[in-house]
Amino acid sequence: MTSFALRRLASTVPTLVGVALAAFLILNLLPSDPLLTWSAEGAAPSAEALERLRHELRSDEGPLARFASWGAALLRGDLGRSLVDGRPVGSVVAEALPWTLLLNLCALLAIYGLAVPFGLVGAASPGSIADRLGGMLLLILYALPSFAAAVLLQEAFAVRLAILPLQGAAGLDSGAGIAARGLDLARHLVLPTACLALSGWSFVARYARSAFRSVLGREFLSVARAKGMSRLRAWRHVLANTAVPFVTLLGGIIPSLVGGSLIVEHAFSWPGLGRLYVASVEGRDYPVVLGLTLLAALLVLAANLLVDLLYLAVDPRIRDTFLGERGDA
């Protein structure tokens, strides 16, 4: 298992280099000079300040030289400094990261926690009214973009019903007790989590339904039940047989969650990476945009890696093919 993981890890290195190069190219070679844009928008900075900025951004050097020095700094873990407040990009990102992780984790839990039972109900009684209504609901949820859902939910729950906070991550000051603050955070999490989970939820529920249906009709189940297997044990077999598609879906959900975070965090003023990204794009804070673009790609790469390793964990057949019978797991 370890050696497979290491080999798989090593195979991502060329992609990693390509990702770094692509991110750098996108934000450096295209015809918009951040310095010129700034000068055009606000008060023109002094020639001295422009010179210093040019030096800092190395826009006076060739692109290749810039990539080399940027790459070398990247290997040392140095992503440069934010153009807005001069802080290191790493610490700006580290400040926002936990909020995004919290939100995405909640969304992931919500997606799987709701979609799997939903799929089970649909698969257990195909064609029933509940199943048909569920299908319609899923289509609607699939076709409702997260930002539309965000504004609709804000209108309904925060403004009309006034039972949940409109935006932000915390409404209490630091003097409140830990329980009260936890409850407050949970209340702030509800709407963003629902929006972020929305598209992934309908996606997984549809797959869950068809996956469960294909397993429920299989002969081995009726044989096992006829031989006296308990209902509970039978369900365990069903779940074990549908685990692989759920793992595959994870590889598609994580990129969409990362993309969805941009919009949902912006809509709810959630102090995470997504809001930071949008604000940095608006403020043309290129070092931060570059660092975050890279981070997003790394997350996707990591998710793909995780999916490959999970395959081994959930499916003994794949384990055997990849690791042989030696049992080096």
Place this chain on the structure above:
Amino acid sequence: MPEARGESPRGRRAAVGLVLALAAVGLLAPVLASERPLLARREGRLLCPALAGLPLLGSLFDGPAVRSVDWEDPGPGTDVLLRAPVPYSYRGVRLDEALRPPGGGHHLGTDALGRDLLARLIHGTRPSLLVGFGATVAALLLGGLLGSSAALRGGMLDLLIVRCADVAACFPPFVLALALTAALGHPGIAPMVAGIGLSRWTSVARYVRGEILRLKGGDLWASARASGASSRRLVLRHLLPLLAPPLAVMGAFGVAQAIIMESGLSFLGLGVAPPTPSWGTLLAEARGTLDAAWWPVVFPSAALLLALGALCLAAELFETPARD
């Protein structure tokens, strides 16, 4: 991609009709919603001022006589014979009309600046559909071209293209589209088409490459080759018809995804430039008046829901042929 089920062929046909109707609304927006009348008489001449806003055909109806009049208030000497179905401009600010509820003169109400919501919704279909279809066509062309040349040429080119697709697929599509749109500069339609198109070509390229490689090993390829078909003929006459239906499905879902991206970018303020409305911009504007009005939130959401739902259902039509 989700598969819809239980929907009848009739439902799917209705979905296709809805998509076509939306395209027509987008195309005819200057006629459907305009402060300019459809037909007016001025100094003894008949004018069709609203038709001047049409794409391509517009110049036929345009002229100094049309442009010299302020159609919001044409004054004496001009008889308005026939007004547009929604007789409001999508950008005419009238603060005294702000946030009127639906009904009365404004069927869907007005926004915080007193602009007619229905007129803005109608004009909002244009960037959404333009970017949706434009970016998808770009992605299909780019992906098809790269995927087929990778599979047909093989060797280093294949390796290079596959590696590029691997790298591109690492960026979440929306992040890539946002970064590209930002890097391409000012907000607008063209950067969005390029950004969204470039972020979505990889799945097409992979699919086309995989299918061609699969077919290359089969009898079809060998017999076509044996009878002297060139590579170009093979691709255009034999592969394209085989790949067209699945690519149509990918395309229909792609349009839906691209519309979500376009309205998302516009929602973030990085899409179309104001005062041009897009469904995403309308929702972003509605956030400012959440406590005062519900209609600026509900109607653009409904429009998005309708368009995207119809596109998803229409995609199913290509997937499985109608059965009746």
